[in-house]
Amino acid sequence: MKDWNHVAVSPYTTILQTMEVIDRSSLQFSVVTDEEGRLLGTVTDGDIRRGLLNGLPLSTTINLVMNQKPTYAYAYEYQVYKCKLLEVKGVQQLPIVDQDKKIQHILFSKEETHIEPKDNMVILMAGGLGTRLKPLTDNLPKPMLRVGTKPILETIIEGFKQHGFTNFAFSVNYKKELIKSYFQNGEHLGVSISYIDEHERLGTAGALSLLPTRPNKPFIVMNGDLLTKINYNQLLEFHNDTCSDATMCVREYEYQIPYGVIQTENHRLQSIEEKPMHRSFVNAGIYVLNPDVLNYVPHKTFFDMPELFKIAMEQNHNVSAFPLREYWMDIGQVHDYDKANQDFLSIFQN
Known part of the structure; x- marks a missing residue:
């Protein structure tokens, strides 16, 4: 995915606002970035649900829920390595970043619109x-x-x-x-x-x-x-x-x-x-x-x-x-x- 900005939120976005971003994109995933587009973390539907179970209100900022050590790959690395990383880590989405950790695009393990029987x-x-x-x-x-x-x-x-x-x-x-x-x-x-x-x-x-x-x-x-x-x-x-x-x-x-x-x-x-x-x-x-x-x-x-x-x-x-x-x-x-x-x-x- 080249245009990843519609799934990006700031670390000060609330849980409720992030839920709206995730649901709107249908990807069940969001990236947390700073103002320069540097990767700070990722948020999945599961991350949010665990936060709610722990009693966090919807007004909580997403930096308290996000995965602060997400799996990512560098743009210069071979495509076969990136695909293997998706498989080995068991993740559905892989942010691809440059040497400054600015997001270039997001690699998905399967088509976004595909519904697996x-x-x-x-x-x-x-x-x-x-x-x-x-x-x-x-x-x-x-x-x-x-x-x-x-x-x-x-x-x-x-x-x-x-x-x-x-x-x-x-x-x-x-x-x-x-x-x-x-x-x-x-x-x-x-x-x-x-x-x-x-x-x-x-x-x-x-x-x-x-x-x-x-x-x-x-x-x-x-x-x-x-x-x-x-x-x-x-x-x-x-x-x-x-x-x-x-x-x-x-x-x-x-x-x-x-x-x-x-x-x-x-x-x-x-x-x-x-x-x-x-x-x-x-x-x-x-x-x-x-x-x-x-x-x-x-x-x-x-x-x-x-x-x-x-x-x-x-x-x-x-x-x-x-x-x-x-x-x-x-x-x-x-x-x-x-x-x-x-x-x-x-x-x-x-």
Whole structure:
């Protein structure tokens, strides 16, 4: 890439501003330079997510998040060496600099617009009763509710297809015949769909025990009532890059305590904080699992995903959290459904 300036930021650019640069370029990458164009560092989507997990606010300057020792090559070095460096270092982008470390161009390991097909399985949990959405779910399973112009499940499939995922399995129970009739084998949507029949409700992980064949590589599990703009390719790369056995997507949840909170030492009042805001990461209902983790799922037993993660941690597996910064909506109640319909045109049709 000769024209690299549109992915360049200064070290004093905020995390939020850098996110906008990264998303706008679709390269999931930015270079940090001084005023003379000298390379100071690089920033990837993963760098930003790790910063958010560490509690950094979006107003933080990017120099606190960037990789201060990025891999780069000099312009005078042979092209074959540069390409080999990309491969050996396992990076997707390689800044090429002159002897003063001024960026000349950026070498990419693959075409920017190429979407690599993936055969990793995606399992969508679509068997819930949708009790909190009654009466909307009296005659329809929740994943078949229309948001915008199509069922929630169809929008989910389209999101995965944008990132090369086409191999799906639906876990179904409540009014499953409506789901099967609409989606069939997925051919009309350009994907492959199989079905896991839950004859009794098995929770958000129990149905994994019914898989006819165990996946041979990491697979994604997602609740079938979510709308999100997450980049599933970034999620899978994060899981692989961190050598994780299980990865849980998390999102920041903010809430305010409606009272003055006090701190004491014995009988003495130490401080008063009036109506403080608290921030926590919560489960976002999207997961990546290595096949071996399935060993902990009991057969045909009600079993939820948080319990699976607890066991994996107790067994000293590498368990990671992937913070979402994209649009995310859990359609659990009627007001969530109304909000999703309001958001649909601007979020999913632009």
